[in-house]
Amino acid sequence: MSTSTRAAMAARAAADIPEGWVVNLGIGIPTLIADHVPLEREVIFQSENGVLGMGPAPAKGQEDPWLINAGKQMITLRPGGSFCHHADSFAMIRGGHIDLCVLGGFEVAENGDLANWATSENDTAPAVGGAMDLGAGAKRIWVTMEHTTRDGRPKLVERCAYPLTTPGVVSRVYTNLAVLDVVPGLGFVVRDIVDGMGLEELQARSGARLHARA
Template sequence: MPVEDITPLRLNRQSIARLVASDIPDGSFVNLGIGLPVLVAGQLPPGREIILHSENGILGMGPVDPAVVPDPDLINAGKEFVGLLAGASICDSVLSFTMMRGGHLDLSVLGGLEVSARGDLANWHTGAPDAIPGVGGAMDLATGAKRTFVMMEHQTRDGRPKVVESCSLPLTGAGVVDRIYTDLAIIDVEPDGLWVQGIVEGLTFEQLQARTGAALKKRPECGVLLLDQ
């Protein structure tokens, strides 16, 4: 039976990015994946020391100065203009991927198409016959970083859950996801299951469960995610 429409109760993309940004520890080396995770850069709290990495060879990315014309040679992996912070460094792809594969990144923030109850991630192929695969550095980032956060909408456009018992799409990595941020909830992936850390205001745990394809558990300290934050 279809579940009722709860469109007004969903967090917008900037709010999801703000939640992720607030959970990144000071001093972390972080890669922000293409798509939704890129928004996290604009939500990082001021005064924090968080070093952003891009797999095309930048360590120490910063915002573009609006007062100057962007340097066409300074782009991130998503081909967007970026700036450099003081002390930033540029390297080739070999060294950049060595950082990723060698466990030198504290955190990867990636987009997702599906995440399983075991923390498996599928994010590089929609499964459609005419889809263009987009592997990029996602597999290296998902498996090489010390922790992996996934940002995505909780359901597909046709209402199917994206948090599922088992992924039906080709995997990016098995058991790699530590935490999921969606427009409805924050969910931790633990050895004993999926634990809900926060739920968007106005939505009950039962309504969240009805929109999820895997069993959820609610933390005693589960918080409320405000729509206007």
């Protein structure tokens, strides 16, 4: 059985983004998505620290210390890209002007609840941060994450055990094992599974019931 790498997960999500969308990328796997959208496609990446028109990560030796995303990672700027005040950036987010936000996740529940900011296992996370605004303000939320924790616990669950970032907002999940839609009233519907894995095995690694795509 093969599993998707972080880059492959990002590439798959990038391929599914429609032309012309304005997209915010969360910290972690989502930031890799910008590396997989060619210049000939018009996808406008927004960063909450005030960047509109992010490009892929810079080549080694070509880094600009003044160009960073919200996770303090080095970025590039696509042709036509621009900067704005932090308050204006959050006006875009809170005003419902972001077509899609892709976030990382600790858990996603079958009703679309998202937990991605704290596990309550320690006190290292001081606050929920901008993910709360993005979860409430973006038109759509996708999540990219590993299918299970390092010790094998499922991240797709019936109900989140960790503190919620935003309830009922996730519409699609990309993991290293599958791509799933979150369908209201039904739950997780499998779109794709990695080569060599069947639905039964995927179900065994999940904490909520999975449904085959019609």
